Amino acid sequence: MKFWKAMAMTALLGSATAFGGTEAVLNLQAPEAGKAVSFGFGGENNAEFLLDGKAFQIRSGEMHPQRIPRSYWRNRIQAAKAMGLNTIAFYVFWNGLEQADGSWDFSGMNDIAAFIDLCAEEGMWVLFRPGPFVCGEWDMGGLPAYLIKDGPAELRNTRNAAYMKAQARYLDKMAEIAIPRLAEKGGNILMIQLENEYGSYCSDHDEKAYMEWLKTYWEGKGASTFYVSEGSSDGHLRFTPEGVAVGLDPAEPWTNLSPARRVANGKAPVFSSETYPGWLRHWGEGNWEPTRKTLESVKWYMETGFSFNLFVLHGGTSFGLTAGANSSGNGDRFQPDMTSYDYGSPIGEHGNLTREYFEYRDIIKSALPAEATVPEPPAVPESIEIPSFTPKMVCRMHNLRMKQSMKRYDTPPTAEFLGQNQGIIVYTLSLPAGPAATLECHASDFAQVYVGEKMLATLDRRLGQTTVEVPAREKPTFCCIVVDTFGHVNFTSFTERDCKGIIGDVLLAGRPLRGWKVKQLALDKEPRVSDRPWKAPVIGALFRAEMELKEAKDTFLDMSQWDKGYVWVNGHLLGRYWKEGPQLRLYCPADFLKAGNNKVTVLDINRVDPAPIRGCTERNTEVDKHTESLNNQW
Numbered sequence: 001m002k003f004w005k006a007m008a009m010t011a012l013l014g015s016a017t018a019f020g021g022t023e024a025v026l027n028l029q030a031p032e033a034g035k036a037v038s039f040g041f042g043g044e045n046n047a048e049f050l051l052d053g054k055a056f057q058i059r060s061g062e063m064h065p066q067r068i069p070r071s072y073w074r075n076r077i078q079a080a081k082a083m084g085l086n087t088i089a090f091y092v093f094w095n096g097l098e099q100a101d102g103s104w105d106f107s108g109m110n111d112i113a114a115f116i117d118l119c120a121e122e123g124m125w126v127l128f129r130p131g132p133f134v135c136g137e138w139d140m141g142g143l144p145a146y147l148i149k150d151g152p153a154e155l156r157n158t159r160n161a162a163y164m165k166a167q168a169r170y171l172d173k174m175a176e177i178a179i180p181r182l183a184e185k186g187g188n189i190l191m192i193q194l195e196n197e198y199g200s201y202c203s204d205h206d207e208k209a210y211m212e213w214l215k216t217y218w219e220g221k222g223a224s225t226f227y228v229s230e231g232s233s234d235g236h237l238r239f240t241p242e243g244v245a246v247g248l249d250p251a252e253p254w255t256n257l258s259p260a261r262r263v264a265n266g267k268a269p270v271f272s273s274e275t276y277p278g279w280l281r282h283w284g285e286g287n288w289e290p291t292r293k294t295l296e297s298v299k300w301y302m303e304t305g306f307s308f309n310l311f312v313l314h315g316g317t318s319f320g321l322t323a324g325a326n327s328s329g330n331g332d333r334f335q336p337d338m339t340s341y342d343y344g345s346p347i348g349e350h351g352n353l354t355r356e357y358f359e360y361r362d363i364i365k366s367a368l369p370a371e372a373t374v375p376e377p378p379a380v381p382e383s384i385e386i387p388s389f390t391p392k393m394v395c396r397m398h399n400l401r402m403k404q405s406m407k408r409y410d411t412p413p414t415a416e417f418l419g420q421n422q423g424i425i426v427y428t429l430s431l432p433a434g435p436a437a438t439l440e441c442h443a444s445d446f447a448q449v450y451v452g453e454k455m456l457a458t459l460d461r462r463l464g465q466t467t468v469e470v471p472a473r474e475k476p477t478f479c480c481i482v483v484d485t486f487g488h489v490n491f492t493s494f495t496e497r498d499c500k501g502i503i504g505d506v507l508l509a510g511r512p513l514r515g516w517k518v519k520q521l522a523l524d525k526e527p528r529v530s531d532r533p534w535k536a537p538v539i540g541a542l543f544r545a546e547m548e549l550k551e552a553k554d555t556f557l558d559m560s561q562w563d564k565g566y567v568w569v570n571g572h573l574l575g576r577y578w579k580e581g582p583q584l585r586l587y588c589p590a591d592f593l594k595a596g597n598n599k600v601t602v603l604d605i606n607r608v609d610p611a612p613i614r615g616c617t618e619r620n621t622e623v624d625k626h627t628e629s630l631n632n633q634w
Contacts, residue, residue: 024048024057024305026369030086030123031188039183039190039225041245045266049245049307051190057305058190058271059364060087060127061313064136065115066096067341068316069589070108072351073115075378076314077122079347082377083357084364087190088119089127089273089309091134093142094170096322100146100419104173113177120188126181127309129193129229130174132156132167133495137280137337139324140488141196141495145421151414152497156198157205158213168217175221182223191225192218193273194244198228199236202329203493208239215241229273231632232256237263247273247309249632253300272301274311277356278344279629282326282335283486284462286627287582287620288344290356294631298360302367310360314347315340317587320573321422321523324490325445331494334461336445336486338583339575340619344629349587349619350554351381381590383554386615389545391602393610394529397482397540401530402426402519410514412502415485418520422485424605425501426519428535431470431479437509439468443483444500446564448605450480450536470508479513480536481506484564484605486576526568526601540565540605545613547600552593555615556585557600562611565604569593584620 029037029051042050049056061080068076080088097110106112119126133156134142147153147163154160181187194214198206215226227245230236232255240246246260251272260270277294281287294310301308318324318341325336342349346357357377365374405418412427431451441447447459449468459465481502489498505512519534521527527542557567559577567574572592577583600613 021055021305024055024307025302025367027051027054027056028369028372029054029056031120031125031183033120034186036186037183041268046264047269049269049271055305058087058125058127058307058309059085060089060309061085062089062274062309062311063314064090064093064312064316065112066093066109066322067318068109068314069591070111071591072381072589073118074122075351075381076347077119077124078375078378079351079353079357080313081122081124082375083313083346083361084368084372084374085124085313087125087127087309089311090115090129091136091138091142092130092174093134093136093138093322094132095140095142095144097173098144098170100421113181116177116181116188124188125183126189127191127193128178128189129196130171130178131196132170134196135491137324137341138318138487138490139322139422140498141324141490143495145416145488148496148499149416149419151499154203154205155496156195156201157207157210159205171217175218179222184224191227191245192223193247194218194226194228194241197230197236197249198239199230200491201493203496206239208241211239211241215244227273232260234259243267246270249274249311250276250297251306251308252297269307271307272297273309274632275308276629276631277310277313277346277360279631280343281338281582281627283338283578284580285582286625287623288340288342289623289629290344290346290354291629291631292356295356295359295363299363302364310346312341312343312345314351315343315345315349317341317349317575319575321487321575323575324487325498326491327489327494327498329492329494331489331497334445336462337490339577339586340583342619350383350589352618353377353380381554383556383617384615385617386547386549386555388612388614389547390612391543391545391600391610393608394542394544396537396608397542397605398534398536398538399529400521400542401528402521405518409516409518411505411512412516413518414499414501414503415520416499418518420520420522422487422500423523424485424521425483426521426534427481427483427502428517428519429479429513429515430476431473431508431513433473433475434509436472437470439470440466440507441468441481442466442503443481444498444503445486446484448482448539450482450538452477453537455539478536480534480538482538482540482605523566523573526571527603539608540603541608543602543604543610545600547598549593549595549598551595552590554590555588556617556619557588558585558614558616558620560584560620562602563604563606565602565606568601570598582620582625585616587619588615
């Protein structure tokens with residue numbers, strides 16, 4: 001490190017002992033089943049984490065069990081431990097747990113308690129991040145879509161009684177899991193995060209009272225050690241309750257920690273709650289790339305004993321419809337997230353260990369004491385190639401079975417109003433006779449507009465497309481608008497207003513069209529064929545193939561020759577594909593496959609001709625467009 005840079009770091013950060021120094025790195029204490037420990041803050045100005053009274057460095061890697069096939073949980077945890085880390089941090093996604101009928105699903109990848117226990121078995125501590133809002137490039141930041149069923153709603157504040165009641169119901173479920181597993185009760189949870197990046201929300205109803213309520217809630221359940229995860233400015237940190245650790249997203253050698261220290265006020269440590277070894281990607285951007293600069297940050301953490309969490313160490317996959325989206329606070333610059341959550345992480349999407357993984361491992365291992373036992377990395381799960389196969393068309397899209405409204409609507413209803421989260425919504429009516437005119441439609445998020453039997457145009461929300469030129473009509477003509485959705489915005493206060501489907505009135509020559517009928521295709525299950533086709537033969541079709549395998553192993557289905565749609569394997573929705581890229585292959589874990597016959601179903605909304613599919617051993621990595629890794633510096 002150059003001398004001038006070292007001097008700048010010293011000026012910004014102060015002495016290494018303010019973070020625990022080498023003593024914190026030397027503390028190798030791991031969780032032991034049933035053994036209660038004390039975890040808290042201490043040292044000069046309470047700037048250190050203390051584990052049983054000794055300075056302790058949190059060396060954490062983030063991974064989300066709800067994005068990882070359950071059979072691979074242990075593999076990913078072991079890979080984190082083999083990198084020299086001692087802690088796993090993870091978000092809990094509320095809307096992945098609470099079902100549409102109000103029931104709760106804690107099975108499979110949703111078994112949060114089992115994941116925490118597995119971390120304990122592997123000798124890893126846990127940073128528990130239950131939200132309720134978490135962002136995480138997940139649909140609606142983890143919040144259930146029913147919260148905006150009746151339109152825009154003020155969320156994440158104490159004045160919204162319906163929201164507070166719903167989140168308390170969720171938090172009660174989280175408390176049942178977390179409280180018995182706290183470190184002081186013989187478990188392995190060191191700290192609970194209060195909400196997530198609340199200071200970045202930027203709504204007109206932000207309030208410190210909400211964060212205080214969350215702290216009081218958890219204290220009432222028996223927890224005592226908390227942290228926030230925020231940006232590093234005074235504005236970001238203005239809602240931080242007193243006495244909680246201040247996590248910054250990120251805190252790096254070149255970060256000014258003065259605002260965080262003022263907020264901590266000598267009562268709690270400051271640490272890096274999200275350090276980015278890669279960055280998120282949206283459809284239409286460049287491919288995943290690691291952030292090489294973060295290697296310097298980790299070296300500094302190890303030299304100073306500063307605690308950190310790599311976000312994400314392993315990204316995994318946003319299976320199904322769980323991928324979210326980004327936008328500005330007013331909804332502009334809509335950027336839907338891809339199905340893959342690879343992130344350019346040290347541990348790749350199917351558990352592959354990257355060059356950066358071993359570089360991080362070398363840096364961490366070299367700073368640990370001689371008695372530290374860092375295991376060898378686990379074997380990477382085997383992946384296989386599958387010869388090319390071409391599905392056959394089952395039916396055109398207008399032959400799919402859909403839920404149909406029994407009434408007509410003056411203004412097209414949103415998916416949320418209809419009780420649906422994402423999927424496809426079809427709006428139809430009869431256009432009156434008249435001259436050529438402009439039709440204006442605000443569709444979330446991608447629409448095909450048909451008049452008669454012809455598709456006139458597509459409307460892509462990313463591109464700000466809202467108008468279609470409709471030709472003259474001598475008589476009333478059938479109109480159909482097919483809306484395909486992406487995930488809800490997961491960051492900024494536009495989360496509260498990001499409804500799906502058609503938003504507001506559809507105007508023709510400036511006048512609203514009335515009398516809409518609606519069909520719904522939720523996509524939570526494979527589409528089925530109907531014996532009552534729609535009136536208009538829209539573009540798009542359902543395809544199916546059978547894939548014979550000798551054994552079930554990971555693969556990546558190459559959808560590069562298809563257009564835009566969804567893939568199911570043996571009933572499991574892998575997620576979205578889109579020729580926009582950069583993701584052209586969908587991860588299909590061995591958990592979703594079986595030896596023998598496997599059924600592959602494809603719904604492509606833009607084509608009626610099938611194309612080949614093949615299985616690949618890895619995701620596509622070509623970089624034909626560079627997209628900067630922003631590292632939370634929006």
